Amino acid sequence: MDKPKVLFVCLGNICRSPTAEAVFRHRAGRAGLGVYIDSAGTGAWHAGELPDARAQSAGKARGYSFEGQTARAVIDDDFEDFDLILAMDQKNLKNLQMMAPNHLCSKIQLFLEFLNDRSVTEVPDPYYGGPDGFEHVLDLIEAASDGLIAEISENYG
Numbered sequence: 001m002d003k004p005k006v007l008f009v010c011l012g013n014i015c016r017s018p019t020a021e022a023v024f025r026h027r028a029g030r031a032g033l034g035v036y037i038d039s040a041g042t043g044a045w046h047a048g049e050l051p052d053a054r055a056q057s058a059g060k061a062r063g064y065s066f067e068g069q070t071a072r073a074v075i076d077d078d079f080e081d082f083d084l085i086l087a088m089d090q091k092n093l094k095n096l097q098m099m100a101p102n103h104l105c106s107k108i109q110l111f112l113e114f115l116n117d118r119s120v121t122e123v124p125d126p127y128y129g130g131p132d133g134f135e136h137v138l139d140l141i142e143a144a145s146d147g148l149i150a151e152i153s154e155n156y157g
C-alpha cells in the first residue's frame with residue numbers, strides 16, 4: 001500500500017497541529033515509518049505565520065523541529081489528498097465534517113482516538129493559557145502519535 005498521508009488539524013495551525021506535525025514526523029521517522037505529514041487550520045487568521053513561539057520553545061526543548069512549517073488553512077483538495085485527517089478537538093472535527101464531501105468524511109477523526117486512555121478525547125487549546133498548557137499538549141500528542149504509529153504499522157505495513 002502507498003505510504004499514508006496524514007493531515008493534523010486545529011483551529012489556527014500555529015499551536016497544536018504544528019506540534020503534532022513536528023512530534024509525529026520525529027517519532028514516525030524514528031520508527032522507520034514512511035508517511036507524508038502536514039498540518040492545517042480550520043481558521044485562516046494566522047495563515048503564513050510561523051508556529052507560535054511558545055509551542056516552538058516547548059517542542060524544541062523536547063527535541064522536535066518545526067523547520068519549514070508555516071500556517072495554512074484547510075482547503076477542499078485536502079479531503080482528496082490525505083488518507084487520515086486528524087482533528088485536535090470536537091469543534092475542529094465538526095467543522096471538517098461540514099467542509100468535506102460526504103463520501104470522504106470517513107477520513108476524518110479525532111487524533112486522540114489513537115490514545116490508549118479513552119477518557120481524554122481532545123487536545124485542549126493552549127493559546128490563551130500559560131506554559132503548562134503547552135506541556136500538556138505535548139504529552140497528549142506524544143502518546144497519541146505512538147498509538148497512530150502502531151495503527152499505521154499494522155494497516156499499511
Ligand code: 4NP
Pocket residue numbers: 010011012013014015016017045046125126127
Ligand atoms: P491552535 O491554537 O488552534 O492550536 O493553533 C490557537 C491559535 C490561535 C487562536 C486560537 C487557538 N486564535 O484565536 O487566534
